[in-house]
Amino acid sequence: EVQLLESGGGLVQPGGSLRLSCAASGFTFSTYAMTWVRQAPGKGLEWVSGISDGGTRTYYADSVKGRFTISRDNSKNTLYLHMNSLRAEDTAVYCCVFPGGATIPESWGQGTLVTVSS
Amino acid sequence: EIVLTQSPATLSLSPGERATLSCRASQSVSSYLAWYQQKPGQTPRLLIYDASNRATGIPARFSGSGSGTDFTLTISSLEPEDFAVYYCQQRTSWPLSFGGGTKVEIK
Numbered sequence: 361e362v363q364l365l366e367s368g369g370g371l372v373q374p375g376g377s378l379r380l381s382c383a384a385s386g387f388t389f390s391t392y393a394m395t396w397v398r399q400a401p402g403k404g405l406e407w408v409s410g411i412s413d414g415g416t417r418t419y420y421a422d423s424v425k426g427r428f429t430i431s432r433d434n435s436k437n438t439l440y441l442h443m444n445s446l447r448a449e450d451t452a453v454y455c456c457v458f459p460g461g462a463t464i465p466e467s468w469g470q471g472t473l474v475t476v477s478s
Numbered sequence: 479e480i481v482l483t484q485s486p487a488t489l490s491l492s493p494g495e496r497a498t499l500s501c502r503a504s505q506s507v508s509s510y511l512a513w514y515q516q517k518p519g520q521t522p523r524l525l526i527y528d529a530s531n532r533a534t535g536i537p538a539r540f541s542g543s544g545s546g547t548d549f550t551l552t553i554s555s556l557e558p559e560d561f562a563v564y565y566c567q568q569r570t571s572w573p574l575s576f577g578g579g580t581k582v583e584i585k
Binding site: 421 | 479514516521522524533534535563565567572573574575576577578579
């Protein structure tokens with residue numbers, strides 16, 4: 361069974377930084393691209409960032425480009441999102457997403473809440 | 479970045495009625511479009527991928543169609559558990575993107 365467990369969220373002041381982690385299990389982590397998706401309170405889904413299976417290719421939404429960095433440690437089956445220069449509009453639940461494969465369905469973590477406020 | 483526009487924002491229907499949801503892309507996404515369902519307090523559930531393929535375990539009353547820039551999600555006969563918010567997502571190119579969502583509410 362695929363499990364994705366996010367951690368690292370919390371309350372941070374505007375301009376601050378956080379690092380989110382997503383511990384993955386139940387699939388061969390190193391062979392799949394992974395993504396982060398966020399949802400602000402009462403709002404829709406927003407795709408944030410993605411990373412290739414080997415970690416060499418990274419992608420970002422325009423809203424976070426230059427401030428967020430996605431990375432992964434395949435030896436630890438863990439996905440990261442380094443967030444700098446945080447703004448109030450970054451307040452959201454952040455979920456990591458496993459895209460699934462031929463025999464394994466897509467899976468979302470339950471998410472970690474990031475609140476940016478003074 | 480490809481922009482997805484969903485319409486209508488809200489759809490008010492009764493159980494048993496047919497729901498038709500639209501998603502329009504700012505440029506062609508070929509058939510690389512997915513549909514999700516989200517209920518309050520839950521993570522999204524993948525319904526349709528590649529425009530018309532139902533994900534594992536999704537009932538046959540859900541169907542997707544379209545290609546290029548115009549896509550449709552149809553729920554043939556609404557069940558009580560289908561009242562939720564639906565999102566489309568393009569998967570043709572990075573960065574990926576979601577539409578703004580359509581809320582299907584009970585009339």
